[in-house]
Amino acid sequence: MRPPSTQEMRGTGPLPHDLSTSHALARNFGVSAAIVEDLKLAPPAADAEDLAVGDSGLASRRDRDISQPLLPRDAAKWISVPNRSQTASSPTLPSSPVSSTVNSEGQAVWLPKDRSMVNKILDVYFARLNFHRPVFTRGSFEKSLDALYKGTAAHDPGFVCSVYLVLALGTLSELNHRVSGAEKDGQPFGSGAAMKKLMPPDWPCQEEFFDLALAVKPDLRVTISSLQALILLHWYLYTERQGRTLWRLVGSLVRLAIELGLHHDPHVAPADDNPEGFVFTEEECQLRIRLWAIVLVHDRGTSILLGRPLAIAPSDSNTPRPSRGKGNDISEHFILSAPIAEVQADIINSLYAPTRQSADSIIRHATRIIKSMYEFRRQLPDSYKWYFSGTDDWTLEKRKQLVQDITEDQGLTLLKIGITRILLLRALFSSKELPFHNRLSALIDAIVTSHNIIVVHHQLIKFPDIAFFVSPTPLHIAAMVILYGHMSKCERLPREVALEDVWMALDMLPSFRWRWERKDLKGGHPLIAKLAEEVLKVNLHQVAPTTPPMLISEADWDSEGVLSPKQPSQHPGTPNMGPAQYPQSPYAKPSPAGLPTVKSPGGKGVPAQGLSPNEKLAEIPPGLFYPFYPESQPANSATSALLNATQSMSSFGFQPSQESFVLEEKDASLPPASPGMHVWPTTGQQDPRAMAPFQMP
Known part of the structure; x- marks a missing residue:
């Protein structure tokens, strides 16, 4: 056993809820130390772009190692405009960086000289990016930008910094679309100088915009x-x-938003000079509501992936959810993200809390959350209906077309719902307090949801802007859950489908990058690749999808026995896989068509092909994953093939990720229940964590 590194922090996450990195996946799924050591990966690199501890700057120092004033790389592409407090009356056109108009009263603002290209990039940003994450209203942004160009705007460092970042993001999007178009036309392109030729020669690159934004950030x-x-x-x-994950930066967003009062409903804030009036106009109210929703989505999404507490409790805010109103300037996905974030907050507070809970308490919490998710899904637009269930008796062509018709808006929403469902179900199937049949039901459903997440991801990579809105982390988790189910002999998916799912996940990871970057250097995940080869007994070099990906109907949770899923009776064709005899039979055969999960008279779900609720899952290799019953596992379980695997991941064409795995001791058991543990409300009481009903605007 090696001593802990000086760079490791001990005791920061005693519960296995952090699934945000490769290191965390290895530790919290109990991956064998032998596998980790065989990969010979470097220690996990710290995030060099989060906020530095004890400082307001970035850990990479990119925002501090800046000479003041920062001058453009090519002054011919820029104009320098003064602040309103400056004496210059009009924008000036410098002939060289040293001729910038900066006087003793302040620093000039550098803006792109090509206003027509600025307007085009703004069109790109507001149509493709701000549509899904409405940080600005276009009218007010353009009005302020015009004043900035004219030199009549009051100095506002926040807006100046925002202008640079909007242009950086818009430039990234436009460049990505142009490269994608070149790919479709069969035009070869390289990187560096060749890539830059796709943009106008007098337009600055996105890195230059970002550097200028960092120069303004300290103000x-x-x-x-x-x-x-x-x-x-x-x-x-x-x-x-x-x-x-940018954990500390997200925390700063929440703190600043609270300091600005965004956690209060802006419609009920009376003006000091007019008690009958209001402080904010309706446009200002909508902007504050949207910004608060963005902050909460970041906080809830980051916290649930890291398994950490929320930065602000749901009960500490009364700001309403955003709505589309009369306009069409924000996406349906953004509107639907708010109630999903509320579900994520409930999962964190109820099931990820450090206090130990009884099985009854866990089931009650899970029941409430699942019902709220069901109610949310029930109120979704009709276009979402078939993405969850009801398609098992469709023809293959119709099921393929269903996936191909998923829009960017729908796909982003489906991913948010899917990863939320997986992280809920994982808290259940990994719980030692729950009985076997509950954990098995949760695992079966998690496997199906993982398959569907991979299918939706596969559809979304055709959209050039998808890298702005998705993370590869859900793919990591989905692939790990599928492998976990296979090692647990809970093979809800046929072996061939599971193999193709894992292969697609590995194949897609490099695609979540910019089109011009070398895809073999980005997003490799050697742990999952190695596990897949050893668990599924296959060479991934010889794997390729044989059929187009299709969605599988998810479980229909019984309202009277929420943790005992039953398949819809109107769709008896849903196949259910029983436990394959792995490793004796590495190729799992699907169950006969039409074999559903058996529903016992008592309402308990019984897996197909003969497992009774009193049986345990087949032995899980203890060195690989968290077993369902670790206390009963023999020390000499047969997993030598997996534990002795030594194949290098370089043969997959991936460069090892900066985030790798290190040997960690297994987490100690939970402490005894304390008096401060959660107490479920008595009958008739309203649980304050219950999600408010969702109504489509």
């Missing part, structure tokens, strides 16, 4: 524009490289 104040700038900074950093 941010407690203003709405500064919050908008930090949201855009988070967006750029999150998109720039896979795997970033």
